[in-house]
Amino acid sequence: MRILRISEVLRGDAALGSTVTVQGWVRTRRDSKAGMSFVAVHDGSCFATLQVVAKPDLANYADEVAHLTTGCSVSVTGTVVESKGKGQAVELQATEVSVLGWVEDPDTYPAAAKQHTFEYLREIAHLRPRTNTFGAVTRVRHCLAMAVHRFFDSRGFFWIHTPIITANDAEGAGAMFRVSTLDLANLPRTPDGAVDHSQDFFGREAHLTVSGQLNVETYCMAMSKVYTFGPTFRAENSNTARHLAEFWMVEPEIAFADLAADADLAEDFLKYLFRAVLDERADDLAFFAERIDPGCIERLETFVESSFERMDYTDAIEALQRSGKSFEFPVSWGADLQSEHERYLTEELVGRPVVVMNYPREIKAFYMRANDDGRTVAAMDVLAPGIGEIIGGSQREERLDVLDARLDEMGLNKDDYWWYRDLRRYGTVPHAGFGLGFERTIVYATGMANIRDVIPFPRTPRNADF
Amino acid sequence: MRILRISEVLRGDAALGSTVTVQGWVRTRRDSKAGMSFVAVHDGSCFATLQVVAKPDLANYADEVAHLTTGCSVSVTGTVVESKGKGQAVELQATEVSVLGWVEDPDTYPAAAKQHTFEYLREIAHLRPRTNTFGAVTRVRHCLAMAVHRFFDSRGFFWIHTPIITANDAEGAGAMFRVSTLDLANLPRTPDGAVDHSQDFFGREAHLTVSGQLNVETYCMAMSKVYTFGPTFRAENSNTARHLAEFWMVEPEIAFADLAADADLAEDFLKYLFRAVLDERADDLAFFAERIDPGCIERLETFVESSFERMDYTDAIEALQRSGKSFEFPVSWGADLQSEHERYLTEELVGRPVVVMNYPREIKAFYMRANDDGRTVAAMDVLAPGIGEIIGGSQREERLDVLDARLDEMGLNKDDYWWYRDLRRYGTVPHAGFGLGFERTIVYATGMANIRDVIPFPRTPRNADF
Numbered sequence: 001m002r003i004l005r006i007s008e009v010l011r012g013d014a015a016l017g018s019t020v021t022v023q024g025w026v027r028t029r030r031d032s033k034a035g036m037s038f039v040a041v042h043d044g045s046c047f048a049t050l051q052v053v054a055k056p057d058l059a060n061y062a063d064e065v066a067h068l069t070t071g072c073s074v075s076v077t078g079t080v081v082e083s084k085g086k087g088q089a090v091e092l093q094a095t096e097v098s099v100l101g102w103v104e105d106p107d108t109y110p111a112a113a114k115q116h117t118f119e120y121l122r123e124i125a126h127l128r129p130r131t132n133t134f135g136a137v138t139r140v141r142h143c144l145a146m147a148v149h150r151f152f153d154s155r156g157f158f159w160i161h162t163p164i165i166t167a168n169d170a171e172g173a174g175a176m177f178r179v180s181t182l183d184l185a186n187l188p189r190t191p192d193g194a195v196d197h198s199q200d201f202f203g204r205e206a207h208l209t210v211s212g213q214l215n216v217e218t219y220c221m222a223m224s225k226v227y228t229f230g231p232t233f234r235a236e237n238s239n240t241a242r243h244l245a246e247f248w249m250v251e252p253e254i255a256f257a258d259l260a261a262d263a264d265l266a267e268d269f270l271k272y273l274f275r276a277v278l279d280e281r282a283d284d285l286a287f288f289a290e291r292i293d294p295g296c297i298e299r300l301e302t303f304v305e306s307s308f309e310r311m312d313y314t315d316a317i318e319a320l321q322r323s324g325k326s327f328e329f330p331v332s333w334g335a336d337l338q339s340e341h342e343r344y345l346t347e348e349l350v351g352r353p354v355v356v357m358n359y360p361r362e363i364k365a366f367y368m369r370a371n372d373d374g375r376t377v378a379a380m381d382v383l384a385p386g387i388g389e390i391i392g393g394s395q396r397e398e399r400l401d402v403l404d405a406r407l408d409e410m411g412l413n414k415d416d417y418w419w420y421r422d423l424r425r426y427g428t429v430p431h432a433g434f435g436l437g438f439e440r441t442i443v444y445a446t447g448m449a450n451i452r453d454v455i456p457f458p459r460t461p462r463n464a465d466f
Numbered sequence: 467m468r469i470l471r472i473s474e475v476l477r478g479d480a481a482l483g484s485t486v487t488v489q490g491w492v493r494t495r496r497d498s499k500a501g502m503s504f505v506a507v508h509d510g511s512c513f514a515t516l517q518v519v520a521k522p523d524l525a526n527y528a529d530e531v532a533h534l535t536t537g538c539s540v541s542v543t544g545t546v547v548e549s550k551g552k553g554q555a556v557e558l559q560a561t562e563v564s565v566l567g568w569v570e571d572p573d574t575y576p577a578a579a580k581q582h583t584f585e586y587l588r589e590i591a592h593l594r595p596r597t598n599t600f601g602a603v604t605r606v607r608h609c610l611a612m613a614v615h616r617f618f619d620s621r622g623f624f625w626i627h628t629p630i631i632t633a634n635d636a637e638g639a640g641a642m643f644r645v646s647t648l649d650l651a652n653l654p655r656t657p658d659g660a661v662d663h664s665q666d667f668f669g670r671e672a673h674l675t676v677s678g679q680l681n682v683e684t685y686c687m688a689m690s691k692v693y694t695f696g697p698t699f700r701a702e703n704s705n706t707a708r709h710l711a712e713f714w715m716v717e718p719e720i721a722f723a724d725l726a727a728d729a730d731l732a733e734d735f736l737k738y739l740f741r742a743v744l745d746e747r748a749d750d751l752a753f754f755a756e757r758i759d760p761g762c763i764e765r766l767e768t769f770v771e772s773s774f775e776r777m778d779y780t781d782a783i784e785a786l787q788r789s790g791k792s793f794e795f796p797v798s799w800g801a802d803l804q805s806e807h808e809r810y811l812t813e814e815l816v817g818r819p820v821v822v823m824n825y826p827r828e829i830k831a832f833y834m835r836a837n838d839d840g841r842t843v844a845a846m847d848v849l850a851p852g853i854g855e856i857i858g859g860s861q862r863e864e865r866l867d868v869l870d871a872r873l874d875e876m877g878l879n880k881d882d883y884w885w886y887r888d889l890r891r892y893g894t895v896p897h898a899g900f901g902l903g904f905e906r907t908i909v910y911a912t913g914m915a916n917i918r919d920v921i922p923f924p925r926t927p928r929n930a931d932f
Contacts, residue, residue, distance in 0.1 A: 165712055
């Protein structure tokens with residue numbers, strides 16, 4: 001018995017006339033007037049289903065095959081034949097159809113073959129991967145994830161697993177989740193009545209990481225080229241279509257590099273990712289273009305063929321002021337760019353991705369490298385047409401005296417950064433890096449409107465275990 | 467200026483006589499009687515250093531080059547020449563040596579070029595990647611991680627990111643970390659005085675995952691072949707060389723598969739991983755064989771050439787009882803195998819990896835498939851010479867009625883598993899999977915004795931932020 005994935009059958013791995021077995025789930029069954037059934041079977045391997053032609057001379061035709069409904073699992077053996085139907089080159093003339101699993105009460109099957117709202121599908125997250133949309137999202141997500149690793153591995157980067165549980169707040173910024181084994185019903189107390197964190201698992205307060213950047217810099221200063229790709233967390237109660245409490249982030253860090261090298265890496269990286277999706281998931285992209293976002297393929301094709309514009313923040317501010325546009329948020333040197341400003345720059349002014357570089361130091365983090373002008377730091381944002389900021393990065397401050405002055409200025413405790421400062425004391429080198437929100441990248445590639453629809457397990461009141 | 471990684475120079479990417487630049491850190495400097503210096507430079511790209519020959523006619527020879535110490539960062543441009551020294555084919559005749567970063571007070575440099583204990587190096591985790599041992603560990607870890615993805619991707623599996631924060635305890639087993647944003651100093655209370663978890667971030671109690679298995683089964687039942695590779699957590703206060711609170715786990719799950727297919731996948735997978743290390747990291751393995759564990763290369767070579775023995779648990783018990791060995795833990799049908807038993811089976815009895823299959827149901831988890839004998843389940847452990855259990859897996863119970871009876875028997879609340887049960891109600895299929903502790907795999911490949919030395923960031927009292 002030669003078992004093939006449906007993607008293999010459809011791409012022609014089995015010769016016409018050969019016998020193969022496929023295993024999967026029924027998407028639809030259609031009966032012809034001639035008394036045979038056409039069963040569309042999917043197994044997750046590609047967007048398309050395989051059409052199984054089941055004739056009434058099958059032993060279990062009347063008792064079983066004619067009763068198949070969406071969601072039933074089957075194992076089908078048959079002959080690969082040319083398809084007369086359109087949209088597929090081959091189909092399977094069944095010689096045996098085994099029903100592995102029925103659908104209990106087909107009328108109430110939660111993922112029946114009809115249009116469901118995405119809101120509803122989040123409530124049945126355990127079944128939504130069987131739908132066209134979420135099968136496609138899963139494959140695109142996988143394709144992008146593999147491309148992330150392939151890009152870095154082929155360029156001599158090492159994947160570093162930075163800590164998920166941390167006692168360190170990467171930027172003094174994001175709201176964090178506490179991690180603890182203390183018994184809430186019976187909290188240990190210090191003599192003065194405060195919660196005694198020394199009795200917690202790690203002997204002090206611990207949280208979920210908001211970024212692996214500071215940690216991964218330690219590896220950058222030894223291995224030269226490293227990256228993280230792992231879960232990060234923000235305890236911000238923003239229940240919007242753009243925020244997640246748990247998401248994956250990619251953070252490369254390169255030694256012997258300045259901001260220009262960082263921007264080049266970001267450009268190469270993003271183009272590589274979207275090139276991979278265009279090359280490897282044309283089937284799923286065609287679906288997204290048809291049902292979700294008509295422009296998504298063209299957007300990616302334009303993207304990978306563009307050369308990114310580099311623009312100083314100061315020049316960007318001037319361009320915005322000269323634009324004659326009336327923005328909701330005022331434009332002035334020293335203020336951060338808002339989404340409307342970013343979109344003007346990349347979509348209207350330049351018409352290509354833009355790397356805005358050298359931001360005012362007052363609006364950026366302590367670890368970004370001070371420029372000689374005294375008022376900007378070597379930070380960058382990559383803006384993409386249709387989405388705005390997609391990457392944020394910077395050259396890091398590698399000079400201990402400058403870093404220390406900045407920590408003091410911002411009221412940060414130097415002792416908390418003893419190991420980070422040590423890196424500047426011992427063989428420091430110029431280095432730079434950036435962060436890419438992985439889910440944002442999937443949103444960009446697919447046009448899916450809600451970021452909770454590109455993660456495998458959306459949290460909902462019903463799906464609290466996810 | 468042609469910049470190359472040291473690995474590229476050493477493998478001959480630059481022709482003899484050509485000019486290249488390398489950038490890295492000084493491991494050692496040795497001065498010859500003839501008044502020149504030999505500087506060994508590493509950049510993380512491979513185990514070996516590149517020998518830089520610096521002659522006194524360099525402009526900064528006396529002022530800088532002659533003062534280089536371990537840990538200084540340099541950029542060196544020079545001519546690639548044949549090396550007369552042994553152990554290297556080429557060396558770099560420097561025409562320019564730029565010192566990028568000095569070492570402040572070389573006498574107290576924490577990672578000076580001498581033998582340090584691993585305990586000490588855990589306290590300077592930010593600098594230990596610069597040492598021979600931890601550079602090698604980092605490269606082997608990366609090599610294994612890439613091999614994990616390559617193995618599954620090339621076989622049509624999809625990488626699924628299962629939730630880190632969960633409201634679900636995968637096996638009712640492991641001790642878990644609580645995740646919360648409640649203010650410990652001011653806990654919300656219900657009218658009866660209990661902690662009011664409904665006011666927490668997710669509206670109920672949440673923890674860090676101990677396994678992605680149950681979650682990933684939902685994707686297996688749609689995509690057919692899936693795997694997780696991500697961080698998992700155990701809040702067990704076992705401060706041993708074999709336990710970690712945070713570690714990475716690989717969990718494939720295959721549909722249309724039974725326990726025999728699961729064992730085959732485990733065998734193929736492990737051999738693929740170790741084959742990759744042998745092929746790609748021979749330099750680092752040579753170091754581990756020389757300094758850490760003399761048998762490590764031979765162990766891996768034997769492993770990848772072995773065919774794994776399959777053995778029923780019941781037969782394993784009989785073999786142990788017939789062995790004539792006196793074990794610390796008694797051997798009897800129904801008891802779990804202890805490490806000493808596992809090592810006897812794989813090292814003495816069989817001399818190859820062994821897959822022990824079909825364990826007593828009383829000692830196994832609720833989701834494992836009941837065998838027809840009524841007393842065993844389709845569980846397996848893969849035992850490897852030199853380490854014991856390295857993989858644990860099972861065929862999952864795909865029959866709703868059998869699963870329900872088991873949940874009842876174990877006193878588990880069926881409502882908590884509503885979505886897991888749904889999968890058995892709608893197009894259920896036989897499926898199976900296993901878990902591989904990623905750090906255990908690195909321990910096996912390198913012979914490193916303490917599992918905290920194969921993770922990038924060991925937690926110590928001093929390194930609490932890791």
